[in-house]
Amino acid sequence: MSTTAITALLDSWLNRQLADDAAAWLRETLQRSELDGAGTRALFIAFSLTGRRCGRVDLLVNDSDKKAADAARPLWNPSGWSLDQVVRTRLVLAIPATEPRVWLTIMDQLFAAAGLEELVALYQALPLLPHQALLAPRIAEGLRSNMTAVFNAVALNNPIASEQLTIDAWNQLILKALFVNSPVKRIVGAERRANGVLAQMLIDYARERYAAKRPIPVDLWDAARPGCDARQRVDLDQLQASASAVTP
Amino acid sequence: MKLIDPHVHMSARTTDDYEAMRDAGVVAVIEPAFWVGQPRTTLGSFQDYYASLIGWERFRAAQFGIRHYCTMGLNSKEANNEALAAEVLEILPLFASKDGVVAIGEIGYDDQTPAEDKVFRKQLELAKELKLPVMIHTPHRDKKRGTARSMDVCIEHGLKPSSVIVDHNNEETVKECLDRGFWAAFTIYPKTKMGNERMVEVVRTYGKERIIVDSSADWGVSDPLAVPKTARLMLERGIPKDQVEATCYGNAILAYGPSGQFNESDWLTPASIDQRMLFEGNSVLRGQQPKIEDRVTKGLIS
Numbered sequence: 001m002s003t004t005a006i007t008a009l010l011d012s013w014l015n016r017q018l019a020d021d022a023a024a025w026l027r028e029t030l031q032r033s034e035l036d037g038a039g040t041r042a043l044f045i046a047f048s049l050t051g052r053r054c055g056r057v058d059l060l061v062n063d064s065d066k067k068a069a070d071a072a073r074p075l076w077n078p079s080g081w082s083l084d085q086v087v088r089t090r091l092v093l094a095i096p097a098t099e100p101r102v103w104l105t106i107m108d109q110l111f112a113a114a115g116l117e118e119l120v121a122l123y124q125a126l127p128l129l130p131h132q133a134l135l136a137p138r139i140a141e142g143l144r145s146n147m148t149a150v151f152n153a154v155a156l157n158n159p160i161a162s163e164q165l166t167i168d169a170w171n172q173l174i175l176k177a178l179f180v181n182s183p184v185k186r187i188v189g190a191e192r193r194a195n196g197v198l199a200q201m202l203i204d205y206a207r208e209r210y211a212a213k214r215p216i217p218v219d220l221w222d223a224a225r226p227g228c229d230a231r232q233r234v235d236l237d238q239l240q241a242s243a244s245a246v247t248p
Numbered sequence: 249m250k251l252i253d254p255h256v257h258m259s260a261r262t263t264d265d266y267e268a269m270r271d272a273g274v275v276a277v278i279e280p281a282f283w284v285g286q287p288r289t290t291l292g293s294f295q296d297y298y299a300s301l302i303g304w305e306r307f308r309a310a311q312f313g314i315r316h317y318c319t320m321g322l323n324s325k326e327a328n329n330e331a332l333a334a335e336v337l338e339i340l341p342l343f344a345s346k347d348g349v350v351a352i353g354e355i356g357y358d359d360q361t362p363a364e365d366k367v368f369r370k371q372l373e374l375a376k377e378l379k380l381p382v383m384i385h386t387p388h389r390d391k392k393r394g395t396a397r398s399m400d401v402c403i404e405h406g407l408k409p410s411s412v413i414v415d416h417n418n419e420e421t422v423k424e425c426l427d428r429g430f431w432a433a434f435t436i437y438p439k440t441k442m443g444n445e446r447m448v449e450v451v452r453t454y455g456k457e458r459i460i461v462d463s464s465a466d467w468g469v470s471d472p473l474a475v476p477k478t479a480r481l482m483l484e485r486g487i488p489k490d491q492v493e494a495t496c497y498g499n500a501i502l503a504y505g506p507s508g509q510f511n512e513s514d515w516l517t518p519a520s521i522d523q524r525m526l527f528e529g530n531s532v533l534r535g536q537q538p539k540i541e542d543r544v545t546k547g548l549i550s
Contacts, residue, residue, distance in 0.1 A: 041342070048345045052508060056519045082521035112295065113339075115302030115346045120525055147307040149525040 003093055005072040006128050010090045013059060017083055022054040026087060030094050047091055047110065051084040051117065059086055075159035075188055076127055088121040089128060097130040104134055111138070116147060123153035127160040136164050143173055148180050155187055162189025171198040174223055175205060184219040194226035203232060206239050216243050249493065253475045254278045254500035255354075255383070255415060255435065255462035258316065259305050265465070265472040266312035272476035275515045276315040278504065279305060280354040280383055283323045285467050291335045294322075298343040306348065310526035315515045317504070319353035319383050320344040327367035328359070337370055344378055350504040351375070353383025354415065357394045360387065365401075372405040380507050382407060383433075384414045386421065388440065395421045399428055413460065413503050416441055422450060426458060431503045435464040436474035444478040448485045456494035460503060 014023065029046040059081040061069075069076045078086075092110070097103040107129075111122060123142045126135055139161055142154035154161060155177055165173065170193050177184050184190060202224035209216045221240050228236055251273045258266070258279050269277075279301055288294055301318040309316035320343045322336045344352060352375040357364050375382045382402065387394035395414065402412050409429035417425055417432045418441070425432040434450065435441045442450075447461060463474035471477070479496040483489065504510040518526070 044342055045345050048342070048347065051347050056521050058520055080524065082519070085521070113299060113342050115299075115348065116304075116306045117347055117525065119303060147304060149307060 001073045003130055007093050009068055009072050010086055013086060017060060018054060025053050033094055043091065047088060050087045054084050054087045056082050056084050058082055073128055077157050080157065085121040085124060089125040092125055100131050100134060103131065116149060119150045120153045123150060124158065127158055132164065139164055140169060151180060152182055155182060157186055157188065159188045162193055167195060171201055174198055175201055178217045178220055184223045190223065191226055196227050196229055199224045199227035199232050203235050203239065210239065210243055249273055249479060250275050250497055251475050251479060252276045252497050252500040253463050254460060255280055255433065255464045256472060257282060257466035258309060259300060260467035261465060261472055266309065266314060269472055270312045270314055272473055274314060274476065277309065278317045278319065278350055280319040281321050282354055283325050287326055287329065294336050295339060302346045302348060317348045317350045317510055319351040320349050321353045321355040321371055322367055323354060324356055324358035324364045324385060327364045328361055330363050333367050341374060344374060348509055350507040350510045351381040351383045354385035356385040356398045357387045360390065360394055369401060369405060372402060372407060376407065381411045381413060381504055384412060386414060386416045392420050396424060399430055411506060418442060419450065422454060426454060431458045431460060433460040433462055435462055436478050437464055437470055439469065444481050447478050448482050448487060451482060451487050451491055451495055456491040459495045460499045461495050
C-alpha cells in the first residue's frame with residue numbers, strides 16, 4: 001500500500017466528478033498547505049468547508065474503480081462514499097507524515113474538533129492513512145462512539161479493524177454491531193477472525209434476548225457459526241430453532 | 249404544519265422531548281452555543297461543548313427525524329472571565345466554520361460590562377469575516393437599554409440589520425427592533441420572557457414580517473413545545489395561517505438561510521449521504537414509533 005497510489009486514484013475520481021470551481025479550490029488549498037506546512041489553520045478550515053465547496057453527491061464508482069481501489073489498498077471499497085468524503089480524505093493525506101508523532105498530533109486535533117460528517121469521513125479514511133500501526137487507539141475510540149454513523153465508519157466496509165484489533169477488541173466489535181443493528185455482513189474479515197470465545201458471547205447474547213422475549217438480530221446466527229465448536233453448534237442450532245418458533 | 253424551533257438548547261433535553269417535538273411537527277432546530285448553567289473553568293470544556301453541538305447532538309436529533317443546526321459563540325456571562333474568554337475566541341473560528349453552523353451566537357450583553365462589550369465586538373467582526381448572521385441574546389436586566397445598545401453596536405461594526413436576529417424581545421423592545429430593520433425573535437418561556445398569549449397579540453399588532461417564535465428551552469423551567477403550542481394558539485385566536493407559518497417556520501429559513509447552512513431541502517429532500525449517515529436505523533422512517541400518549545396510557549416499558 002502506498003500513499004502515492006491512493007492519492008493518484010482519489011485525484012482521478014475527483015478529476016472526473018468535481019466541478020471546475022471546486023477543483024480549483026482544492027488545488028489551491030493543497031498548494032497553500034504545502035507552503036504553510038502541516039497543521040495550519042488553513043488546512044483545518046478547508047477541511048470544514050469541504051462539503052460546501054465540493055458538494056455532497058455520491059461518488060460514482062464502477063467495477064474497474066473498485067479493482068483499482070483494492071489494488072492500491074487491499075480490501076478498500078469506496079462504494080457508498082460521497083464526493084466531500086473523497087476530498088476530505090485527499091486533504092488528510094496531504095498532511096506531512098515523515099514525523100509519526102507530529103503527524104499523529106495533527107490527526108488528533110482534527111478528530112477533536114470534528115463534526116459528525118467529518119468524523120465519519122475521518123474514520124472511513126483510516127485504512128488509507130500512513131502509520132497504520134499507530135492507529136489502534138483511534139480505532140477503539142471510533143468503535144466506542146454512541147453515534148452509530150461513526151461506529152459504522154470504522155466497523156463496516158473497512159478493513160482496518162480486522163487487521164489491527166486484538167481478539168478481545170474484535171469480539172466486542174462484532175457484539176456491538178449486533179447491539180446497534182449494524183449489518184454484520186458488511187464487516188470486513190469477520191469469517192477470518194471468527195473464534196470460540198466470540199461464538200460463546202453471541203450464544204449468551206441470543207439467550208439473553210430470548211429470555212427477555214426480544215427479537216434476536218438476524219445476523220447473529222451467521223456471525224456465530226464459523227467460530228463454534230461442535231457443542232456450541234448444537235446450542236446455536238437449538239436456540240435458532242426455538243427463536244424462530246416464537247418470532248417468524 | 250411544519251415547524252422550526254430556531255432557538256432551543258437540546259443538549260439539556262431528553263429523548264422524550266425530541267419525540268414530542270417531532271410528533272408536534274418540529275422538523276428542524278437551531279441550538280445556540282450558550283453557557284451550561286454554571287461557568288466553565290477550562291478551554292477544554294468549551295472545546296468539547298462546541299464539538300458536541302456539531303457531533304453527538306446532531307446525531308441524536310436525527311434519530312428522531314429532526315435536523316439539528318447550531319450557532320457558535322462565546323456567551324456574555326462567560327465573557328467576564330477575561331483570560332479564558334481570550335482563549336475561547338482563539339478556537340472559535342475553527343468551530344464557527346463547520347457545516348451546519350448557521351450564525352454566530354448567542355452573543356451580546358448580560359451585565360453590560362466592558363469585558364462583555366469587548367467579546368461581543370470581536371465576535372461581530374468574526375461574523376462579518378465568515379459571512380454569517382448574528383444571533384443576539386438581549387439581557388434580562390436593563391433590557392430595553394441593553395437591546396438598543398446591542399443594535400447600536402451591530403450598526404457601528406457595519407452589520408446589516410437584516411443579518412442580525414435580536415432574541416428575547418418583549419412588548420417594550422419589539423417596535424424599535426422592527427423599525428430599525430432587525431429580526432425580532434421572541435422566546436416563549438414560562439414566568440420570565442414571553443407567554444404565548446402575549447405572543448399572539450404581538451403578531452396581531454405587528455404582523456408576520458421579521459418576527460420569529462422560539463422556545464429557548466434549556467435546563468431551566470422551560471417548554472420544548474413552546475413553538476407548537478404558540479402556533480396552535482395563534483390559529484385558535486384567529487391569526488391567519490400564513491402569519492403562523494411565517495413566524496413559526498418560514499422566517500427562520502429567511503433569517504438563517506443566508507448562512508448557506510440552513511436549507512429547506514436538508515429536511516425535505518436530504519442528500520443520500522445524509523440519509524446513510526443520519527437516518528440509518530431511524531425508526532421514524534420505518535414508521536413504527538409508538539406515540540407518547542399510547543405509551544403513557546398503556547404504562548408498558550418493553
